[in-house]
Amino acid sequence: MHRGAYLVGVAGGSGSGKTTLVRALCKLLPPGSACIVSQDDYYRPLAEQVEDAHGRINWDLPGALDLDLMAEDLRCLAQGEPIYRKQYTYEQPGVEPEWLEIRPAKVILVEGLFLFQHAGLRELFDLKVFVEASEAAQLQRRIMRDLRERGYSREDVTYQWEHHVMPAYRAHLLPYRHECDLFVVNEARHDRALRVLHDHLARYAGVEAWAAAR
Numbered sequence: 001m002h003r004g005a006y007l008v009g010v011a012g013g014s015g016s017g018k019t020t021l022v023r024a025l026c027k028l029l030p031p032g033s034a035c036i037v038s039q040d041d042y043y044r045p046l047a048e049q050v051e052d053a054h055g056r057i058n059w060d061l062p063g064a065l066d067l068d069l070m071a072e073d074l075r076c077l078a079q080g081e082p083i084y085r086k087q088y089t090y091e092q093p094g095v096e097p098e099w100l101e102i103r104p105a106k107v108i109l110v111e112g113l114f115l116f117q118h119a120g121l122r123e124l125f126d127l128k129v130f131v132e133a134s135e136a137a138q139l140q141r142r143i144m145r146d147l148r149e150r151g152y153s154r155e156d157v158t159y160q161w162e163h164h165v166m167p168a169y170r171a172h173l174l175p176y177r178h179e180c181d182l183f184v185v186n187e188a189r190h191d192r193a194l195r196v197l198h199d200h201l202a203r204y205a206g207v208e209a210w211a212a213a214r
Contacts, residue, residue, distance in 0.1 A: 004078075004080065004106070005077065005078045005080075005104065005105065005106060005107065005108050006106065006107050006108070006126050006127070006201065006204040007074065007078060007108045007110065007124050007125045007126050007127075008107065008108065008109050008110065008125065008126065008127045008128075008129065008197075008201070009110050009111075009115040009116065009121070009122075009124075009125035009127070009128045009129065010022050010109065010110065010111040010112075010115075010129045010131060011111070011112060011113065011114070011115045011116055011128070011129070011130055011131070011173060011176075011180075012113075012130060012131030012132055012133075012173070012184075012186075013113070013132065013133075013138050013165070013169045013173060014060075014113070014138060014142055014161075014165050014169070015133070015137070015138030015139060015140070015141035015142040015145070016131045016132055016133050016138055016186055017131055017133060017141070017184075017186035017190060018111045018112075018131040019038070019111055020186075020190070021111075021131055021184065021186065021190050021193070021194065021197075022036055022109045022111045023036065024190075024194055025109060025194060025197055025198060025201070026109055028194070028198050029107060029198070029201065029202075029205040030205055032105065033105055033106050033107060033204075033205035034105050034106070034107040034108070034109055034201075034205060035077070035102050035103060035104070035105040035107075035108055035109065036102075036109045036110075036111070037070070037073070037074065037077070037083075037102060037108060037109070037110045037111075038088075038110075038111055038112065039065060039067075039070065039110070039111065039112020039113060039114065039115065040088045040112070041085045041086065041087055041088045041100065042065045042066045042067065042069060042070045042085070042088075043059070043064060043065055043066075043088050044063075044064060044065065044066055049064055050063065050064070052163060052164070054163075056159070056160075056163075058163075058164045059160075059164065060113070060160070060164040060165050060167075060168035061164075061168060061172075062114045062117055062118065062172055065112075065114065067114060067118040067120070067121060068118075068120060070118075070121060071118065071120040071121045071124065073085070074108065074110065074121070074124050075124070077102065077104050077105075077108055078104075078108065078124070079104075080104045081104065082101055082102060082103045082104060083101075083102050084099060084100065084101055084102075085099070085100050085102065086098070086099055086100070087099075087100050106204050106205050107201050107204050107205050110125070113168070113169075113172070113173060114172055114173070115128075116128060116173075116176035116179060116180070117172045117173070117175075117176055122176070122179070127181050127182065127200070128179060128180040128181050128182070129180060129181065129182045129183075129184060129197070130177050130180040130182070130183050130184070131184045131186050131190075132183065132184070132185060132186070133185065133186045133187050134187060135166070137187055139161055142157060142161065142165070143157050143158075182196070182197070
């Protein structure tokens, strides 16, 4: 496939810090030289989701997302066409999702849980990055985020973590870890990894060195 973009896939467990890393990297690159695509914006409608044995929806399954559509959208972006998606609102009542226009860029940063599990997505990436942290660190970040930003209770977060999040991580992320090109340990900070990634992407984005971004 002919394309003029460089695609970077950033996968990792919930709370590993992949979203934070991708956003920080995008800010360091020249304006307009990079765009971000989030797997979260490809969740299927609530009516199509699967319930677990206790009647709770399991959002942490590859089938919960339309990954075929995501792959199609990435191909369009790579070929210079904009894409349009409704921003996922995490099923928060009263929150109206916004339409997002994602415009083509030299560097396309893609983040999500199942990027490498899906063959159609996996084959698109020029660089595959795996972000990891200890289970304790990931759980603490998820609790803080979901209580503050998504209105979940601590019981909900803990239940999802034990019954959905970690089983999905072990079944659908870890088996593809060995296929990644770069591993980022984000236990506390990711400064060094950010520098390495920036320097690698600089020539695609049109900057010369790390110093130019500081």
